[in-house]
Amino acid sequence: MKPGVSPDTFPPRSHEAKRISVVEAAASVFCREGYAGANIDLIAAEAGVSRQTVYNHHGDKEKLFVAVVRDLTERCNAGIFATIATFPDQPAGLEADLVAFAVRMNRNCTCNRDGRFLRKLIQAEGERYPELFAEWREQGPGRTWSALAARFARLAYAGHLSIDDPDVAARQFFALVNAELQITFMLGGMPTEEEVLRSATNGVRTFLAAFGRRKAASVRQAGLAHA
Amino acid sequence: MKPGVSPDTFPPRSHEAKRISVVEAAASVFCREGYAGANIDLIAAEAGVSRQTVYNHHGDKEKLFVAVVRDLTERCNAGIFATIATFPDQPAGLEADLVAFAVRMNRNCTCNRDGRFLRKLIQAEGERYPELFAEWREQGPGRTWSALAARFARLAYAGHLSIDDPDVAARQFFALVNAELQITFMLGGMPTEEEVLRSATNGVRTFLAAFGRRKAASVRQAGLAHA
DNA sequence: ACAAATTTAGACAGACTTGTCCAATTCGTC
DNA sequence: GACGAATTGGACAAGTCTGTCTAAATTTGT
Known part of the structure; x- marks a missing residue:
């Protein structure tokens, strides 16, 4: 589940916090605009992160959608x-x-x-x-x-x-x-x-x-x- | 309601038949793909008409959607x-x-x-x-x-x-x-x-x-x- | 304070859509 | 058979979107 990290030190909370923030923003946008109408830039903006961060965390749009559901x-x-x-x-x-x-x-x-x-x-x-x-x-x-x-x-x-x-x-x-x-x-x-x-x-x-x-x-x- | 025509001769039935055909295909595609994901080319293909005919009949995507509903x-x-x-x-x-x-x-x-x-x-x-x-x-x-x-x-x-x-x-x-x-x-x-x-x-x-x-x-x- | 990992902004190519335009063709009607 | 309207296919510009890449800035743990 968690991205690869050093043996005993796990990623800072901000990392996980952003992941959650992205998923929640994505939920909101997917619901409002539909899957096809949902725009990754908008999700990133609504989550308060950069677009690249969305891709870093979730790979692509479809994987993000699955994570949301x-x-x-x-x-x-x-x-x-x-x-x-x-x-x-x-x-x-x-x-x-x-x-x-x-x-x-x-x-x-x-x-x-x-x-x-x-x-x-x-x-x-x-x-x-x-x-x-x-x-x-x-x-x-x-x-x-x-x-x-x-x-x-x-x-x-x-x-x-x-x-x-x-x-x-x-x-x-x-x-x-x-x-x-x-x-x-x-x-x-x-x-x-x-x-x-x-x-x-x-x-x-x-x-x-x-x-x-x-x-x-x-x-x-x-x-x-x-x- | 009907598009402007000469006084007593109204457009051939094929005209109206295509309009209906487009609306039905559009209903199907809008439902399957959502508004944003619906593709006018696909609607046209599914209705068996050319894309231009869709635009001739309904103006634009949003008007077509309203007509469907x-x-x-x-x-x-x-x-x-x-x-x-x-x-x-x-x-x-x-x-x-x-x-x-x-x-x-x-x-x-x-x-x-x-x-x-x-x-x-x-x-x-x-x-x-x-x-x-x-x-x-x-x-x-x-x-x-x-x-x-x-x-x-x-x-x-x-x-x-x-x-x-x-x-x-x-x-x-x-x-x-x-x-x-x-x-x-x-x-x-x-x-x-x-x-x-x-x-x-x-x-x-x-x-x-x-x-x-x-x-x-x-x-x-x-x-x-x-x- | 340092080193490593993460995040960011921006540019970018490739693909896809919408809506328009136009010439050629087909269709229905007289 | 001929006329006019409707239809077609295709090209087209303008815009949007996804997903990638890079170099700089930031944050984190030690």
């Missing part, structure tokens, strides 16, 4: 798993806890800088790099859905939910919670805190109406009705 | 409204009818060539042409959601569903029905007929569990469980 995938996955770890296993108030979880997921994974960038790169360039994005698919959604499904299964086993197929339920949870943000996502925009909360609230409410234990039948009519 | 938007909207017209207002079997409707929607609008192309262009270039895609947003999703919400409201009023907010329900219906196709859509792929059916079936089942009238409480456990 790998980087984003890794960070996003880390964020997703960290957030899944906060899933409410022993909920005090199920609706409130699931809403809070959904909002965390949105804020820390789906809507943050890395999440939006990765999504856009996948959408725009996914077909051009099949193996790269197949890798993302396995590492990301593949493991993510399983992990989330396991949490829902546990919640069902503990009697808080009534679920036939945890995998389907997990995917539907996500779909419901993001239902009102689709168009904003499509255009690469950043929903407001309030929109996220509203979409999550409406989504969780419907999710519980479908999968909630029937004991508390008044759940759906309880809260304020967000338009 | 307008064209796709128009056709997609027409398809969407035509499909919404087949919404089951007086359902014989509610679940089966809604599944069939969802499958129609997917096949004729979301997953067909125009739908996939338009979605990709919006995702990739939406930020670069705010007013163009704002127009799409108003003409497309804006009116679509209203129309669909109205249908659900009628269904609720007729006693087939129990819905608080028809707009929310309409968005959630779409989200649920496409829940299992998200990743395929992201990568610009085309789901199989079977995947579409499965996602629709699972989605409608959950939708009815949440919004169905309680009379038939056994709805959720009825059908075969699609994994």
